[in-house]
Amino acid sequence: MSLFSFFKPAPYKKVVSDPELVKKRYKYWRIRIFYSMYSGYAFYYLTRKSFTFAMPAMMVDLGLTKSQLGLLGSVLYLSYGLSKFVSGVMSDRSNPRYFMAFGLILTGIVNIAFGFSSSLIAFAVFWGINGWFQGFGWPPCARLLTHWYSQSERGRWWSFWSTSHNVGGVIIPILAAFLAQSWGWRSAMYVPGGLCIMGGLFLINRLRDTPQSLGLPSIEEFRSDYPGSSDDEIEQSRAEAQQERELTTKEILFQYVLKNPAVWILSISYFFVYVIRTAVNDWGQLYLFEQKGFTLMAAGSCIVLFEVGGFVGSLAAGWISDTVFNGKRGPVNVIFCIASFLVIGMLWFLPVGAVLAAWVSMFLIGFFIFGPQMLIGVTAAELSHKKAAGTATGFAGWFAYFGAAAAGFPCGKVAQDFGWGAFFFIMAACAAIATVILFPLWSASARPKVFQKKSANA
Numbered sequence: 001m002s003l004f005s006f007f008k009p010a011p012y013k014k015v016v017s018d019p020e021l022v023k024k025r026y027k028y029w030r031i032r033i034f035y036s037m038y039s040g041y042a043f044y045y046l047t048r049k050s051f052t053f054a055m056p057a058m059m060v061d062l063g064l065t066k067s068q069l070g071l072l073g074s075v076l077y078l079s080y081g082l083s084k085f086v087s088g089v090m091s092d093r094s095n096p097r098y099f100m101a102f103g104l105i106l107t108g109i110v111n112i113a114f115g116f117s118s119s120l121i122a123f124a125v126f127w128g129i130n131g132w133f134q135g136f137g138w139p140p141c142a143r144l145l146t147h148w149y150s151q152s153e154r155g156r157w158w159s160f161w162s163t164s165h166n167v168g169g170v171i172i173p174i175l176a177a178f179l180a181q182s183w184g185w186r187s188a189m190y191v192p193g194g195l196c197i198m199g200g201l202f203l204i205n206r207l208r209d210t211p212q213s214l215g216l217p218s219i220e221e222f223r224s225d226y227p228g229s230s231d232d233e234i235e236q237s238r239a240e241a242q243q244e245r246e247l248t249t250k251e252i253l254f255q256y257v258l259k260n261p262a263v264w265i266l267s268i269s270y271f272f273v274y275v276i277r278t279a280v281n282d283w284g285q286l287y288l289f290e291q292k293g294f295t296l297m298a299a300g301s302c303i304v305l306f307e308v309g310g311f312v313g314s315l316a317a318g319w320i321s322d323t324v325f326n327g328k329r330g331p332v333n334v335i336f337c338i339a340s341f342l343v344i345g346m347l348w349f350l351p352v353g354a355v356l357a358a359w360v361s362m363f364l365i366g367f368f369i370f371g372p373q374m375l376i377g378v379t380a381a382e383l384s385h386k387k388a389a390g391t392a393t394g395f396a397g398w399f400a401y402f403g404a405a406a407a408g409f410p411c412g413k414v415a416q417d418f419g420w421g422a423f424f425f426i427m428a429a430c431a432a433i434a435t436v437i438l439f440p441l442w443s444a445s446a447r448p449k450v451f452q453k454k455s456a457n458a
Contacts, residue, residue, distance in 0.1 A: 010213035036206035043199035045168025053176035057185035081401025083135025088394020096140030101203035103136020110198030115189030139390030150225035159318020166311035237306035274403030309366025317371030336371035341431035348424040
């Protein structure tokens with residue numbers, strides 16, 4: 001059996017006819033699928049951020065500069081962003097059970113190899129490879145979230161799932177700092193790598209593909225929840241759900257992604273959102289240490305509050321979009337970006353030594369920036385096609401990680417040559433630009449009619 005056949009989507013089985021059995025199985029599998037991909041993506045975050053929190057020890061041990069460390073961060077983000085797009089196309093034609101697990105096992109192996117290295121070139125090569133396999137985590141989750149949870153509830157499920165990287169983000173600085181301090185920075189690469197290899201085996205055991213591969217009806221049919229804002233759109237969605245099939249790669253890539261203006265709008269806005277998210281996460285600790293007189297421990301605690309704020313903000317954004325705006329993600333994206341602009345100023349003008357104010361500022365930045373960071377992905381999946389969810393979110397993620405790469409070496413260079421004031425001016429400008437770009441999608445709630453018609457004729 002070839003590797004490609006190993007990744008093939010699981011075939012559909014005959015649908016179970018007993019409604020009570022269908023309900024019972026759906027309840028079981030929705031819980032099992034969710035906790036599996038939640039924990040799996042948290043594991044991915046351990047090996048994505050292991051280097052970030054080993055940096056201080058690496059600077060002391062190896063004499064690396066800020067620019068060199070920033071370069072390694074940019075290498076990861078560029079390879080990860082490209083991988084999210086390519087693996088998105090692949091994952092929409094793959095079984096997430098094996099696709100996600102394979103990536104997690106490989107990223108664990110690469111982290112261990114990084115820990116055995118000592119040269120900047122080797123670091124760059126292994127960290128670039130790590131970024132590539134990191135891209136195997138998000139797209140299969142997008143496929144699972146669109147197949148197992150319907151539109152009227154998806155914002156809440158997706159937002160809850162997205163907190164998995166906040167969990168990973170809280171665990172890894174504590175774990176990496178403890179390991180680096182106790183046994184050196186290399187142990188901060190070995191241990192997360194080993195944990196991810198075990199996590200990949202766990203995913204193979206726990207995950208499954210679509211409901212139909214287990215003999216269940218589609219999620220839209222099961223919950224009588226068909227996307228659309230008019231009777232015609234809902235009827236079209238019902239017909240598609242009853243005749244659901246796997247799309248060709250050409251249909252996925254061109255019809256539902258590259259020719260979809262909504263996906264382009266979301267992708268461009270994602271760039272600016274990720275500049276903010278990544279810059280605050282990667283450089284916030286150093287800024288507070290250098291400019292505000294914080295100890296490393298106090299500055300690190302602020303990063304934890306940033307992740308906690310992101311956890312709460314993601315949940316709030318999903319709940320608000322589902323309940324207050326009836327499944328519309330646009331208003332929440334715009335409102336949260338405006339708020340991000342304001343709270344960035346709080347951190348910028350923070351008084352020296354004001355730890356409590358820093359905690360509040362970092363919590364609020366996390367709260368408001370992780371809202372659109374999560375919902376832009378949901379929106380891309382919903383304004384595309386459920387069978388193109390991985391590609392649409394992967395394409396948007398490609399742009400996002402160009403933004404993350406810009407937050408690495410370029411933002412580090414700006415802070416180094418022009419000061420932290422210039423750094424924060426860029427952050428505020430990114431929030432303002434993202435707000436303007438996202439505004440045209442304020443009222444969007446389902447796939448544009450033009451794409452529905454094309455799908456019907458496909």
